[in-house]
Amino acid sequence: MKPALVTGACGFSGGHMVKILADAGIPVRGTDLARAFESQKVRTTQDNICIDWDADGVDFVPSDLSDKQSLKKVLKGVGVVYHTASLYDYSAPMSALEKINFEGTINLCEAMVEEGIDRMVHWSTAGVYGHPYMPQSSSNPLRALFELLWGHGVRPWLKDKEYKRPSAHPTNQPFTEEGSTPLNTPGPQPRDTFLVNDYSITKWKQEQIIQRFGREQGLRWTIIRPAPLYGPGSDYGIGGIVIALSEGLMPILPLDLKNYLMVNCHVRDIGRAAYFLAQREDAVFEDFNVSDPTVISQLEFLKISALLVGRKIHLIPFLRMPMLQPFGIWSSRYLRWLDGKFPGFQRLRIWEESSARYLSSSYWISSGKLQRLGFEWEYPDFKLGLRATVEWFIKMGWIK
Template identity: 25%
Template sequence: MVQLLVDKGYNVVAADLVGTDGGKFADLGVPFIPVDISRKDSLVNAFEHVDVVMHIAAIFDYTVSWQDLWRVNVKGTRNVCEAASEQGVKKIVYFSSCDIYGDPARIPADETTKIRPNHNYGESKFLGEREAFKTGMGRGLDVAVLRPAALYGPGSTYGAILLINLLYKGLLPGIPGDGKTMVHMVHVKDVVNAGLFLAEHPGSSGRAFNLSDDTPVQLERIIEHAAAVLGFKVPKLHVPKFMAEAMVPLVKAFARATGTSPLFNEDMLNVLYHDHVFDSSRIHNLGYELLVPDVIDGLTESLEWYKHHDILKRNIAFKRVRLKELFQ
């Protein structure tokens, strides 16, 4: 996001957690201000002389406690809106998630589809949306909401790439379900460009927009393509949901004993074992055009990036985010 805004000629201020290496921003000539969105007072300096806030900061982790998700994704959004309005910010673009639809009531799900999140992360993003509209617009801010589908691309180490990484390392015994589950994704290039599009477009205010590419595919198609690019064998075993659910207590016990994050939990299974296909007509009708419309083309580029940077050789699946340390 920061790189895109700099390339477009905007004056940018970057804000991230205390302890974040600001060197990557300094290289772009961008000032960095450490913040903690769960503490409103830490946001004041970041929003001085700012017109638009791109509110991306959130916890994206299906294994984190509800208390931590609420503090950051819900209360943190309220803090961002309040601090922004007090500093004279004009508009906020809130980055939500298509996870708010849960197991969608209809396929494809558009913005009028019933919102019924079936895991804590999705619930926290939905409540974050409500805070953005209620608190932000209630204080006179223009607010637009972007709901990306499953995000992938260079730099991402969670979500879709986590499943691929576990299969690459042989840490999952098989493919979730029959492999026919429909998956809808969107490249990070489109997420940041669509966010900027909504920031610039006056017709986006007060509205929410889905964002997905043009090619929903079956889960096994993604796995087969990743295997071909990365050189691992596609598991022959298929794991039914009831079997995966029976393994959850063992997976959690192993994580506690080793001080790692669980490979999966109930919330992750709710994502893996249901079809997720979305209708993004609303943002396209406003004028946005996809940069990466085909997921296979985008995955090829992304997987080559992971290979080049040796990302898959690192233990990204086992990193535990020590939230108590981050938010003290």
């Protein structure tokens, strides 16, 4: 049996992917930067999620996405490539993101074609669906009051009584693969939404590049778009928010967060979905959203997290997220400036401009397409998965 190759094997998703394949009896080769493999934090983390690089059928070979020759060496004799590697940092400069996420993916695809490897499962992001344009009534209480009075006091008297929504009118419905994606939308942006950060822009380009290699070079791809990932091993994104709550860094929240929906995905389920899809011919040249079935409000997520880490949060009833967004964007830019200006200053990594933008609208995806193929989640209940994650954080000393 040919080994599977996992790029980004020292990262959050990549490490769990290595373990999932090894546990399934698949020979697996992990690859990443040599310095990542030698990092003490990476080794300690991976030891504690039970990744054994000395086990039979498991090996590590260093490579660099910016060096195509190193990729050709690591691809020798490989069957399926699980491409998890990317620069996942909302604050990284566009030049760095382009080098790894865009140019690095081109290098990998070219090396695969030259080595005669034609099967790839690629990690994208739900971020390629973009941020919906919000109607004025969502951010302006006076506009909401006007709509209320107009609807009850004026519209009933009109000849044409049909309700007319504002021109931008997103509803709390999930993004699906049938919507505007990089695979069905030419150009650099989705229809009717906008990409909120440079990371999502490079992932949009990444999908289109992989699609082009499939069309022109016969690369048999499957693209998966995970919801925000959580689980043992990550102190960024969902994990970073939970850790920040445990340290008392988010004691006050607007009650308005109850109006915004979200979904998540345990890191093991994104890896299990990738392995599941890699074995299916009907998944070739297809894209799949991957999220657990739990749909909750952003406020519910933060309240559950606070309870799990032993913190109490205080709710402000009159503030609305769209009103707070400009402050969040300004403050994140200021903290980033301080971080770059003063060597002794270290900002909270999750306090970023993109975070402020994400928290000002519902942002969720549907995994119905994946579910219809028969995939079953290991962590269908986000609350139980989050509880297990917090237990792991405590064991590691990340939460004290």
